[in-house]
Amino acid sequence: MRFDVVEAARTGDALQREALIREIWPHAFRIALTVLHDRALAEDAAQEACAIVYARVGSLRDSEAFTVWFYRIVVREASAVRRTAQRALNGVAYRDRSQAVEGLIVRLDVAAALAKLSPVQRTAIVLHYYSGLSGAEIARVLGMPHGSVRFHLFQARKRLERLLDDRTVGASLERLLLDAV
Numbered sequence: 001m002r003f004d005v006v007e008a009a010r011t012g013d014a015l016q017r018e019a020l021i022r023e024i025w026p027h028a029f030r031i032a033l034t035v036l037h038d039r040a041l042a043e044d045a046a047q048e049a050c051a052i053v054y055a056r057v058g059s060l061r062d063s064e065a066f067t068v069w070f071y072r073i074v075v076r077e078a079s080a081v082r083r084t085a086q087r088a089l090n091g092v093a094y095r096d097r098s099q100a101v102e103g104l105i106v107r108l109d110v111a112a113a114l115a116k117l118s119p120v121q122r123t124a125i126v127l128h129y130y131s132g133l134s135g136a137e138i139a140r141v142l143g144m145p146h147g148s149v150r151f152h153l154f155q156a157r158k159r160l161e162r163l164l165d166d167r168t169v170g171a172s173l174e175r176l177l178l179d180a181v
Contacts, residue, residue: 006063021050028074035078045078113163121156124149
């Protein structure tokens with residue numbers, strides 16, 4: 001870390017502290033991700049750590065001690081986030097956990113199937129099922145005739161049904177796509 005940025009933040013105003021946060025954010029996120037192995041949780045921990053640094057950097061006596069102080073804050077916040085997540089998981093019944101895992105597997109299968117569509121088909125499906133746009137609205141967004149959008153949606157649905165055939169037995173493709181959000 002650049003000690004001039006740390007010193008300016010320690011003795012300076014909010015703009016100097018914001019500059020420090022921009023510089024340390026990638027480090028905070030990387031450390032938290034290493035501890036947590038989960039991007040969303042790591043982001044939460046890194047944000048909390050950066051908020052603490054922002055609020056307390058003025059009380060730091062020595063800029064040279066910043067790196068150790070900062071890393072300690074990040075690791076402490078990552079550990080706190082892990083404990084909170086673990087408590088939440090322990091509060092969930094086993095049956096709920098298995099349903100959550102099944103839901104995750106379905107979402108991953110749908111994401112993999114969507115990735116195999118052409119860019120136009122994928123965009124049309126996402127705009128229709130996830131954004132709730134009509135065929136006419138999608139046509140305006142994509143700058144193509146409404147009939148072309150309908151054709152791309154039809155082709156995409158057929159391809160998704162083939163790719164997700166074991167998932168669509170007993171469930172409609174539409175329900176599967178909506179549940180995967």
